[in-house]
Amino acid sequence: MVPGTFLVMDKTRQVEMEEVVAGLAPRLLAYCTGRVGCHALAEEAAQDALSALVERWRRHGPPENPAAFAFAIARRRAGRAAFRRALLRPLETLAGSASNAPGPAELLERSEEVETLRRALGRLSAKDREILLLVAAGELSYGEVAGVLGLSLSAVKMRISRARQRLGSLMEVIHAPT
Amino acid sequence: MLPHKLPRPDEGHPVDRSLRSVLTPEPALAERVRRCALAPAAGGSGRGVRGTGAFLLSAALLLVMAGLFLFFPGRNSPSEPAPAVRAIELRTAEPAPFLLNNAGGVVTMVAPDGRIRALVAGG
Numbered sequence: 001m002v003p004g005t006f007l008v009m010d011k012t013r014q015v016e017m018e019e020v021v022a023g024l025a026p027r028l029l030a031y032c033t034g035r036v037g038c039h040a041l042a043e044e045a046a047q048d049a050l051s052a053l054v055e056r057w058r059r060h061g062p063p064e065n066p067a068a069f070a071f072a073i074a075r076r077r078a079g080r081a082a083f084r085r086a087l088l089r090p091l092e093t094l095a096g097s098a099s100n101a102p103g104p105a106e107l108l109e110r111s112e113e114v115e116t117l118r119r120a121l122g123r124l125s126a127k128d129r130e131i132l133l134l135v136a137a138g139e140l141s142y143g144e145v146a147g148v149l150g151l152s153l154s155a156v157k158m159r160i161s162r163a164r165q166r167l168g169s170l171m172e173v174i175h176a177p178t
Numbered sequence: 179m180l181p182h183k184l185p186r187p188d189e190g191h192p193v194d195r196s197l198r199s200v201l202t203p204e205p206a207l208a209e210r211v212r213r214c215a216l217a218p219a220a221g222g223s224g225r226g227v228r229g230t231g232a233f234l235l236s237a238a239l240l241l242v243m244a245g246l247f248l249f250f251p252g253r254n255s256p257s258e259p260a261p262a263v264r265a266i267e268l269r270t271a272e273p274a275p276f277l278l279n280n281a282g283g284v285v286t287m288v289a290p291d292g293r294i295r296a297l298v299a300g301g
Contacts, residue, residue, distance in 0.1 A: 026205070050214075
């Protein structure tokens with residue numbers, strides 16, 4: 001196939017792609033929001049990932065696993081966005097122009113349970129948080145998570161189990177009256 | 179059926195449910211992302227050079243600039259000290275209009291009062 005040309009998709013494939021994109025959009029957004037902690041950046045990362053998936057689909061047909069494909073891209077984009085946000089935050093604060101975009105705290109409702117969950121999630125290690133977000137917010141299967149993170153299926157199962165335990169323990173500690 | 183449509187294990191795990199309830203975006207936001215992703219019919223996402231491409235482009239430009247600076251340092255670089263500049267002042271008999279001439283590395287100024295100043299590089 002000549003580079004730069006697009007596959008002429010029949011209507012069935014077009015509909016299938018749109019269905020997949022519609023199903024992935026909220027999942028990608030939820031995952032990116034958990035990673036980045038900012039609606040605007042999360043939207044940008046999710047949109048980049050979905051656009052890449054659409055382009056891939058139109059040029060070369062559907063990837064073997066569209067969800068894993070999109071989340072692998074979203075993971076990189078969200079990581080970069082989170083890094084950029086952390087890097088620029090002090091400068092914006094110094095300049096008095098800190099973004100009004102809601103941070104992780106502002107994203108969540110201020111109910112006690114949600115606040116506890118937010119704090120516990122913030123105390124988790126990056127690896128635990130990543131895998132929890134992929135499974136819970138991204139709604140990926142263990143096999144898909146293994147593909148995205150480059151881990152074996154058993155390693156994914158072990159890590160997700162431990163991450164859930166740690167999150168539960170942290171929530172208990174935070175929730176416990178001092 | 180595509181792999182992404184397979185049922186997920188542990189869908190009802192309480193930790194997952196809690197996280198999902200907190201992070202689930204508004205439907206309008208998800209719809210906007212979906213529409214934007216599907217919008218460009220051809221020619222890519224239409225968002226220009228971003229991410230890795232922009233980073234690599236910036237890094238390449240920086241390298242080129244650094245290379246140019248190192249290999250073509252110019253006259254005022256530390257490796258080549260600036261030539262001394264010596265001023266010569268002469269006087270002419272008659273006043274002349276202000277003129278500025280730069281030829282062969284010698285800058286000559288003729289002031290209206292008739293004085294001639296010459297800045298000679300390398301002296």
